[in-house]
Amino acid sequence: MTDLRIGIVGVGMMGADHAERVARRTAGARLVAVCDPDAERAKALADALGGVRPxxxxxxLIGDVEVDAVILASPGFAHAEQLFACLEHGKPVLCEKPLTMDAASxxxxxxxxxxxxxxxxxxGFMRRFDPEYAALKQLLDSGELGRTLLLHNVHRNKSVPATFRSEMIVRDSLVHEVDVARxxxxxxITRITVHAPKPTSLGGEGVLDPQLAVFELANGAIADVEVFVNFQVGYEVRCEAVAxxxxxxxxxGSGVFTRAGSQWGGAMPADYRVRFEAAYDIEVQRWVDATRRGEIDGPSAWDGYAAAAVCEAGIASLGSxxxxxxxxxxxxxxLG
Structure with missing residues (x-):
């Protein structure tokens, strides 16, 4: 079977990370093209990886006959047009969240x-591919602990740019826990409430950070999420299921967790690329393998839509x- 020829739209932090992953660590795939509004950045990346066209x-790029499949790492506001183009050309696509900017689109x-x-x-809800999350899902589905009743989540970033506004905390950060809970x-998720305590003084002006969200699910379960994107310490993601x-x-913990000299602890990753490196590797490899079989093997367009609908309600709750x-x-x- 020939390699899957992949084009990547958007080569900022996430897209460049995917480009390196596809070019160097993904079996059965070949990176053939990249695109970015910053043409010089796209060309520099293409030159560095070799054999890649900007x-x-x-x-x-989406319509190019030498591109078999597409990774969208472009800004969310561009996704709708680009997804429709992928569908028009029959191109399989791995779309980073959000699917689009609102539930209707x-x-x-x-x-x-x-x-x-x-x-x-x-x-691209990559947490489903993280070995720890996958093991938790397997345990809960086994029934060994009985019915799952509650889910507690913590999602903290060391910092974000000043342009990262309150609604983006819901749409771009909380959205991961939306998918995890579902x-x-x-x-x-049938109802969401987003609370905002007095915000940190270390965030952007007027930004409501941290936030505490509560999800109510159709099966009677409840999940809560603390999202704090200017935590200052490091990148921390935790999840506890109560059954x-x-x-x-x-x-x-990340890496070696130590207890010595009346101290305990371990390394805290600087950002999501470190904490979820294995998840991204597994996600892209499984996407490539499934695409070559003519299938998908991960969160669907419906999952992206459902997350968008919850986040839209979450932004409304944040305001009210x-x-x-x-x-x-x-x-x-x-879907019939």
Whole structure:
């Protein structure tokens, strides 16, 4: 079987990381093209990796006959147009979150993919591929601990740019826990409440950080999430599932966890690329393997839409301070 020829749209921090991953660490794949609004950055990356073409226009890259599949690491506001182009050209696509910027356009993407007649879109919720999260999912699904009742999550970044606004904390950070809760409970989120205490003085002016969100799910379970994007210490992601006969926690330490000299602790990663390096590697490798089989093997366009709908309600709750019901389309009517 020939290698999957991949083009990447957007080669900022995330896209450049994917480019290096595809070019050097992904079996059965070959990076053939990159595109970025910063043409010099795209050319420098293409030259550094060798044998890669910089293409000026993202839609040109998507339609290129020498590109078999696409990774979208472009800004969320560009995703809708680029996803529709991938569907038009029949190109499998791994789309970094968010699927699109709002629930309505995400639903249109789901409907358009359904009309194509096959699944082409996978959303980059990479935590599903993280070995710790995967082990937690396996444990909970086994029933060994009984029915899962509660989920506690912590999501902290060392810092973010001053341009990272309150609603972005919901749409770009909290969205990961939205997908984690839906996936671990195998149920939709029906209501969300986002609380904002007095914000840190170390964040951007007017930014509500940290935030505390509470999800209510269709199966009666509840999940809470603390998101703090100017934590100053490092990148920390934890998840504890509380079940009828016990609990399970992941994310307690990174690397060697030591106890010595009346001290205990371990290394804390600087950012998401370190904490979830293995998850990204596994995600992209499985996407490539599944694409070569004509399948997808991860979060679907529907998962991206459902997350967008929850985040949209979350932003409304952040503004009002009240619970907001999630307006989710009937999956059976949309997908048949």
């Amino acid at each position: 293409i000026g226009d993202p839609l040109e 995400s639903l249109r993407v789901v409907e358009a993919e359904h009309k194509v007649g096959r699944s082409l879109i996978q959303v 996936w671990l409970f195998d149920a939709e 009828e006969r016990g609990s399970a926690t992941i994310g307690l 301070g009240r619970p907001v019901d999630v307006d989710l389309a009937d999956r059976r009517k949309v």
